[in-house]
Structures are given as structure tokens and as C-alpha cells.
Amino acid sequence: xxxxxxxxxxxxxxxxxxxxxxxxxxxxxxxxxxxxxxxxxxxxxxxxxxxxxxxxxxxxxxxxxxxxxxxxxxxxxxxxxxxxxxxxxxxxxxxxxxxxxxxxxxxxxxxxxxxxxxxxxxxxxxxxxxxxxxxxxxxxxxxxxxxxxxxxxxxxxxxxxxxxxxxxxxxxxxxxxxxxxxxxxxxxxxxxxxxxxxxxxxxxxxxxxxxxxxxxxxxxxxxxxxxxxxxxxxxxxxxxxxxxxxxxxxxxxxxxxxxxxxxxxxxxxxxxxxxxxxxxxxxxxxxxxxxxxxxxxxxxxxxxxxxxxxxxxxxxxxxxxxxxxxxxxxxxxxxxxxxxxxxxxxxxxxxxxxxxxxxxxxxxxxxxxxxxxxxxxxxxxxxxxxxxxxxxxxxxxxxxxxxxxxxxxxxxxxxxxxxxxxxxxxxxxxxxxxxxxxxxxxxxxxxxxxxxxxxxxxxxxxxxxxxxxxxxxxxxxxxxxxxxxxxxxxxxxxxxxxxxxxxxxxxxxxx
Amino acid sequence: xxxxxxxxxxxxxxxxxxxxxxxxxxxxxxxxxxxxxxxxxxxxxxxxxxxxxxxxxxxxxxxxxxxxxxxxxxxxxxxxxxxxxxxxxxxxxxxxxxxxxxxxxxxxxxxxxxxxxxxxxxxxxxxxxxxxxxxxxxxxxxxxxxxxxxxxxxxxxxxxxxxxxxxxxxxxxxxxxxxxxxxxxxxxxxxxxxxxxxxxxxxxxxxxxxxxxxxxxxxxxxxxxxxxxxxxxxxxxxxxxxxxxxxxxxxxxxxxxxxxxxxxxxxxxxxxxxxxxxxxxxxxxxxxxxxxxxxxxxxxxxxxxxxxxxxx
Numbered sequence: 001x002x003x004x005x006x007x008x009x010x011x012x013x014x015x016x017x018x019x020x021x022x023x024x025x026x027x028x029x030x031x032x033x034x035x036x037x038x039x040x041x042x043x044x045x046x047x048x049x050x051x052x053x054x055x056x057x058x059x060x061x062x063x064x065x066x067x068x069x070x071x072x073x074x075x076x077x078x079x080x081x082x083x084x085x086x087x088x089x090x091x092x093x094x095x096x097x098x099x100x101x102x103x104x105x106x107x108x109x110x111x112x113x114x115x116x117x118x119x120x121x122x123x124x125x126x127x128x129x130x131x132x133x134x135x136x137x138x139x140x141x142x143x144x145x146x147x148x149x150x151x152x153x154x155x156x157x158x159x160x161x162x163x164x165x166x167x168x169x170x171x172x173x174x175x176x177x178x179x180x181x182x183x184x185x186x187x188x189x190x191x192x193x194x195x196x197x198x199x200x201x202x203x204x205x206x207x208x209x210x211x212x213x214x215x216x217x218x219x220x221x222x223x224x225x226x227x228x229x230x231x232x233x234x235x236x237x238x239x240x241x242x243x244x245x246x247x248x249x250x251x252x253x254x255x256x257x258x259x260x261x262x263x264x265x266x267x268x269x270x271x272x273x274x275x276x277x278x279x280x281x282x283x284x285x286x287x288x289x290x291x292x293x294x295x296x297x298x299x300x301x302x303x304x305x306x307x308x309x310x311x312x313x314x315x316x317x318x319x320x321x322x323x324x325x326x327x328x329x330x331x332x333x334x335x336x337x338x339x340x341x342x343x344x345x346x347x348x349x350x351x352x353x354x355x356x357x358x359x360x361x362x363x364x365x366x367x368x369x370x371x372x373x374x375x376x377x378x379x380x381x382x383x384x385x386x387x388x389x390x391x392x393x394x395x396x397x398x399x400x401x402x403x404x405x406x407x408x409x410x411x412x413x414x415x416x417x418x419x420x421x422x423x424x425x426x427x428x429x430x431x432x433x434x435x436x437x438x439x440x441x442x443x444x445x446x447x448x449x450x451x452x453x454x455x456x457x458x459x460x461x462x463x464x465x466x467x468x469x470x471x472x473x474x475x476x477x478x479x480x481x482x483x484x485x486x487x488x489x490x491x492x493x494x495x496x497x498x499x500x501x502x503x504x505x506x507x508x509x510x511x
Numbered sequence: 512x513x514x515x516x517x518x519x520x521x522x523x524x525x526x527x528x529x530x531x532x533x534x535x536x537x538x539x540x541x542x543x544x545x546x547x548x549x550x551x552x553x554x555x556x557x558x559x560x561x562x563x564x565x566x567x568x569x570x571x572x573x574x575x576x577x578x579x580x581x582x583x584x585x586x587x588x589x590x591x592x593x594x595x596x597x598x599x600x601x602x603x604x605x606x607x608x609x610x611x612x613x614x615x616x617x618x619x620x621x622x623x624x625x626x627x628x629x630x631x632x633x634x635x636x637x638x639x640x641x642x643x644x645x646x647x648x649x650x651x652x653x654x655x656x657x658x659x660x661x662x663x664x665x666x667x668x669x670x671x672x673x674x675x676x677x678x679x680x681x682x683x684x685x686x687x688x689x690x691x692x693x694x695x696x697x698x699x700x701x702x703x704x705x706x707x708x709x710x711x712x713x714x715x716x717x718x719x720x721x722x723x724x725x726x727x728x729x730x731x732x733x734x735x736x737x738x739x740x741x742x743x744x745x746x747x748x749x750x751x752x753x754x755x756x757x758x759x760x761x762x763x764x765x766x767x768x769x770x771x772x773x774x775x776x777x778x779x780x781x782x783x784x785x786x787x788x789x790x791x792x793x794x795x796x797x798x799x800x801x802x803x804x805x806x807x808x809x810x811x812x813x814x815x816x817x818x819x820x821x822x823x
Contacts, residue, residue: 048600053601126563126565127564222768222771225769228670229673231674264557389545409556423559429565
């Protein structure tokens with residue numbers, strides 16, 4: 001009797017397991033393009049879903065938000081929610097908006113709603129205010145926007161591609177009881193703070209419909225965990241893979257590693273207030289010693305490009321200068337009156353050449369680069385004292401230093417104007433080298449008022465010629481962005497602009 | 512009973528004083544430490560920041576007020592259980608912390624369970640087979656437990672159980688399976704160390720006269736072990752477990768970061784990186800409150816369990 005009962009139980013268990021396996025298989029095979037889903041791992045997690053504020057990049061990365069303009073793969077400013085635009089006067093612009101665009105709550109997007117959204121973004125985000133310099137916005141027609149700026153701002157179309165000015169229905173933004181209604185190909189389905197964001201296809205989307213029905217974004221800040229989440233199959237793709245781990249994935253044919261040049265520049269700042277580096281010859285001598293190619297290979301494992309200027313070479317206005325120092329380091333030093341002492345260190349008027357360098361822990365690769373530079377200088381008779389500080393920006397203002405490692409996103413809207421104004425103008429508070437050049441200030445002023453693209457590129461190149469000649473910084477490398485994907489994922493690839501990640505073209509085919 | 516009430520009252524006063532001093536100390540240390548929250552917020556993506564934007568944000572966040580005035584505001588907020596608003600999310604700090612507290616308590620509770628199980632099972636087994644191979648394993652485990660850093664153990668467990676074997680999720684929170692690896696990482700190390708403490712307490716208790724007396728009265732081995740030896744040897748371990756639980760609530764930052772566990776520890780690391788002063792201060796008040804509260808509970812438990820304490 002007991003054996004019979006056990007047999008029945010066994011049969012029932014086997015049947016249940018079999019049903020579960022079969023239902024799992026049928027679900028997997030049945031997942032066509034209409035119902036396909038994917039999971040991706042991002043290192044960043046938004047503190048809120050408000051697109052106007054410090055989380056705008058994370059919202060843009062989720063594929064839910066759109067701006068009036070966007071940047072294409074060649075970093076040209078192209079239409080997005082605004083189908084065309086023209087400049088009417090020195091500081092007046094007209095934008096014609098796309099028709100048939102609806103927010104995720106079904107409301108139509110028109111000039112009035114875009115105006116409300118732009119005004120909210122400059123009220124909530126100081127960066128948006130700096131980028132747009134808006135004086136007034138008018139709505140001459142249902143789908144036409146007239147923007148007047150406080151001063152000539154030729155980069156306005158490019159700056160309207162910045163995520164800080166994502167267009168949304170202001171009635172739904174910053175509310176606790178509803179998710180933001182934006183205009184992207186995906187709409188927010190579920191948000192769990194610090195954990196995940198689930199977005200689903202927005203069916204009435206005005207453009208090309210999304211291929212995936214749903215995407216789950218897992219927030220995984222730790223690089224090694226992101227890698228192992230991908231290896232274990234918990235996620236289908238991971239962004240910002242630590243460079244040291246790339247080789248592990250490249251050996252496995254289940255994964256593909258994709259890279260794209262970024263618009264970031266790792267650099268070494270010279271302090272113009274330092275008695276040593278006021279001297280241009282000394283800046284040039286130290287710059288010539290930086291082994292950029294060696295740093296690309298050994299520190300960045302080949303996932304970077306040696307920098308020859310502030311902007312990466314993929315930008316049309318990039319202007320570099322290779323092999324700046326024609327003479328040897330020793331010859332340059334001797335020309336400046338330095339002599340080697342008994343310990344083979346350079347000295348002048350009895351005092352040894354000793355350089356104080358700052359670095360910071362948030363970008364560990366910069367400290368490794370600093371050590372390489374330190375060793376190279378030591379080989380050439382220069383003592384470099386390396387000090388790591390917790391907050392580099394505060395240390396640059398409050399402490400004594402000669403050189404410092406630094407990293408900047410130099411053209412985050414594909415345009416040089418914003419960076420050049422804030423990083424190089426003599427009256428800017430964000431000019432860490434304390435570098436001042438009236439000629440450069442004049443050219444930057446001209447750039448701000450020029451809207452002809454070729455002319456702007458030419459001006460930007462002229463500005464870089466002055467920078468490369470005066471050497472307020474030594475540009476070291478432009479790192480690449482690294483993504484790793486499971487086989488079968490398409491349309492998800494790194495872009496030089498660090499906020500275009502999830503797009504309508506993203507798809508996942510499972511075997 | 513009267514003694515217990517008085518004892519409880521004294522501890523509550525102590526708790527208030529500790530929280531006040533800890534939070535005041537945190538306020539001043541934070542302000543002395545380098546870091547400008549306004550700059551960190553505006554330069555989140557390594558994009559230059561204008562002076563005007565910086566000045567406006569500093570004013571908006573109240574960072575341009577004198578330190579004394581900021582301190583008075585903070586005290587007012589703290590005593591009214593408000594704790595201000597997060598610089599980053601612009602949400603009330605109390606909401607931000609309470610939103611993440613359940614995840615931390617869940618992880619700490621599971622970690623404590625693992626720790627207690629390991630302590631008891633390994634401690635008792637190695638005490639009763641004190642000269643065999645089990646003892647050697649216990650000694651080795653204690654050595655490993657005290658010397659392996661938790662971040663390394665965490666990665667090792669993910670690699671073995673998720674990447675190689677595919678048994679458990681590598682990160683996140685949701686199901687019971689998600690809890691296994693972080694709880695093991697949190698509890699294994701401490702459990703194997705406390706097992707050695709319990710073992711030595713048990714061995715010491717076995718030689719006590721009351722055990723000889725129990726044997727002489729003809730009590731069974733199991734009864735002597737469970738109701739006499741273990742009760743006696745377990746008391747010091749209660750204190751350790753209490754301290755460990757408080758430590759797990761306040762100090763599981765690394766484990767939460769490794770496993771992307773959405774608790775207080777992971778949140779506070781982000782708050783420290785962004786110099787979100789109201790959140791850091793609120794966190795310190797909350798964790799010091801919980802820390803002292805757990806110690807009070809342990810003290811009360813100790814008095815209830817150990818008659819000698821009540822006599823004193």
C-alpha cells in the first residue's frame with residue numbers, strides 16, 4: 001500500500017517538474033520580437049526620476065526621455081523633438097516642433113508644454129540655466145517656439161541636446177503618485193530606488209517603435225559584481241566594465257566586448273600660481289616626458305587614445321599637436337639655467353627641482369598614471385612628491401600644488417563652447433590652472449557669437465592652438481567607454497556621448 | 512521588577528545622551544572634513560561648473576549660513592525627528608532612511624541567523640569532540656573566518672555559487688535566494704570566531720562542580736549539556752551576538768555594495784561620496800540609536816537570564 005502511494009507521489013512530482021520545464025521552454029521559444037525583454041546593468045542609480053536636476057543623465061540613459069535636439073554618431077546636432085530651427089537675430093531662435101508627439105500619459109506635446117518644461121528645467125538645474133542662457137520663451141504657433149537668450153549663444157541648438165533639458169509634461173514631474181510622462185520610446189513601468197528601473201515599450205510612440213517590449217535596468221555600482229552578474233546570466237549586458245576584467249570576457253565567445261571613444265580627457269594640470277610652472281619652458285619640458293603611449297598600453301590596457309589636445313580626435317574641431325618638445329629634456333633644462341647636482345637631481349641657485357603633485361582616489365587609473373610620470377621624472381633628475389587628496393577640487397583651491405591629475409568631460413554636448421568658457425576664460429571660477437590669456441578670452445568671446453559651423457570649428461581650433469602653445473595642461477589620454485553584451489543582443493552599443501544608451505533599436509534574441 | 516524599570520530608565524537617559532553627543536560630533540567632523548556638497552552635486556559628470564551656479568546652490572542648501580547657525584538648525588531638526596532634506600534627492604531624510612532600513616534589517620537578521628547557527632553548531636561540535644579532526648576543522652575555520660576580508664569572501668561566493676554553479680542570484684534583493692549569499696558573507700566569519708569562544712566556554716563549564724553534581728544526580732548527558740552547561744557557557748556569547756547585530760545594522764556597507772543590496776549601508780556610501788550632510792547626520796543618529804537600543808535590550812536580557820546579575 002505504502003509503495004503504491006510512494007509511486008503515485010513520485011509520478012506527480014515528475015509530472016510537475018516536467019510541466020514546469022516545458023512551460024519554461026515554451027515561454028523562451030515563444031518570445032518573439034514583440035515580447036522580447038532584456039536586463040542590463042548600469043553602475044549609476046538615480047535618486048529620483050525627475051528629469052530636471054541631478055538625475056537627468058540617468059533618466060536619459062533609460063530610453064524614456066528625449067530632448068529637442070540630439071547628437072548623431074558623428075556628434076553633429078540633429079533634430080529630435082524639434083524638426084527644424086533657425087536663428088532670427090543675434091540672440092533669437094525659432095524652433096519648429098515635431099507634430100504627433102505625445103507624452104507617456106497620452107497628452108499631446110505642443111509649444112506651450114515644451115515652454116513649461118524648459119522653464120522648469122532652468123529653474124531646477126543651474127547647469128541648464130548656464131547652457132541655455134534663456135531670457136524669454138514665446139509660442140508664436142501651436143508647434144513653434146521662439147527663444148530669446150540673454151547674450152549671443154551660438155551653441156544653443158547643441159546645448160538643447162543636454163539631458164538637463166529633457167522635455168516632459170510638467171504636471172507629472174516631481175510628483176510622488178505618478179511617474180514622469182516623457183516622450184521616449186520606452187515609458188517607466190516600475191522604479192525601485194537603489195535596485196532597478198523597469199521600462200516598457202510606449203506603443204503610441206511618435207517615431208520608430210521599440211523592438212524590445214520591456215527592459216530591466218539593474219543598478220550595480222560595484223564593477224566586479226556587474227561583471228559576475230553578466231557571467232552568471234543575471235543580466236544580458238553591462239556597461240562600464242572595469243578595464244582589468246575585459247580580457248576575461250574576450251576569451252569567452254558567449255560575450256562580446258564593445259568600446260567607443262569617449263569625450264573625456266584625463267590630464268595633468270599645471271598651476272600658474274606655482275613659482276615653478278609659471279615658466280612655460282618647464283611646462284614644456286615636463287610635458288615632453290609623459291609617456292602617453294605607454295600609459296595607453298599599460299594603464300588603460302589599450303582602451304584609450306593618447307591625447308594631443310583637450311578634445312578627442314573624433315570631434316571635427318579637435319586640434320592637436322604631437323611632439324611638442326623638439327629638444328631633449330636635459331637640453332631644455334640647461335637652457336633654463338638648471339644644473340645637475342652630485343645626486344643627479346636638477347638644481348638652480350642652490351635649490352633642487354622638487355615638484356608637488358596632487359591626485360585623487362575616485363579615478364584610480366589617474367594615480368597609476370601619476371606614479372608613471374613620477375618615475376619618468378625621477379629618471380630624469382626631478383623629484384616629484386605625490387599626494388592623494390580626498391577632494392581634488394577643494395585641494396586645488398585651498399592647498400599649495402605644482403601639478404595635479406584631473407579628468408573632465410570636455411564636449412558633453414558635442415560642442416566646445418561650454419567647456420572653453422568655464423575652463424579657460426580668465427574670469428571663470430572653474431579655471432583650475434589659474435591660466436589667463438587675453439587672446440584666448442577674445443577668441444572664446446567670438447566663438448560664443450558665431451553660429452556658422454565651419455567658422456566655429458575654425459575658431460575652436462585657433463583656441464586650441466593657443467592652449468597647446470601655452471600648455472596650461474598636459475593632456476594624457478582619452479579613455480574609451482566599455483560595454484559587454486551577451487551573444488544575441490543587438491542595438492546596444494557604447495556611444496561617445498555618455499547618455500545615449502537604451503534606444504528603440506535595442507533587441508535581444510535568445511537561443 | 513522595580514529594579515528593571517529603574518535600570519531601563521537609566522539606559523534610556525544614556526541613550527539620549529549618546530545620540531546627542533554622537534550626532535554633534537558628526538556635525539562638526541563633517542564640516543571640518545574637505546568637500547563641497549554644492550560642487551559635487553553640480554560637477555557630477557565631470558563637467559565644469561559656473562561660479563553663479565555654485566553660489567546659488569550653496570545658498571539654497573544653507574551652506575552659506577554660519578556653522579553655529581547650521582548647528583542650531585540641525586539640533587532643532589534632530590529633536591523634532593525631522594533631520595532635514597537630502598541635498599541629492601530633495602526628499603526628507605527620515606523617509607530616505609526608513610525606506611532603506613527594512614532591507615538592512617532583513618540582511619542583518621539573516622546574517623545573525625547564519626552567525627548563531629554556525630556559532631552553536633560548530634562551537635558545540637568542537638567542544639564535545641575536542642581532540643578529534645572536527646576540532647581541527649573548527650580551528651581552521653575560525654582562523655579563516657577572522658582573517659578573510661568580507662569583500663573577498665563575498666566575491667568568492669558569487670563566483671562559486673552564481674557564475675560557476677548557477678545556483679543563486681549574484682546580486683539584488685527580492686526572493687529568499689537573493690538573501691543567501693550576502694547573509695552567508697555577513698555571518699560566516701563572525702560565526703566561526705564566536706564558535707571558538709563558545710567552545711572554550713563549554714570546555715570550562717564542563718569542569719565546574721555543578722556539572723559533577725548533575726552527573727552525580729544521574730541526569731542524562733543531553734540534559735546536562737542543554738540545560739546546565741550550555742546555559743552557563745552561552746551568557747558571554749549573548750553580549751557578542753548583540754554587539755554583532757548592531758554592527759551588522761550599521762556596518763554592512765561593504766556587503767551591501769558588493770551584492771547591490773538596497774539598504775542603508777550602500778546608501779550611506781553614496782551619501783558620503785556626495786557629502787550629503789543631512790543624510791549622513793540622520794544615518795549616524797539612527798544607527799547610534801539602534802546601537803544603544805540593542806545594547807539596552809542585551810543588558811535587560813542578561814539580567815533576565817542570569818540570576819546573579821539580578822542579585823547584584
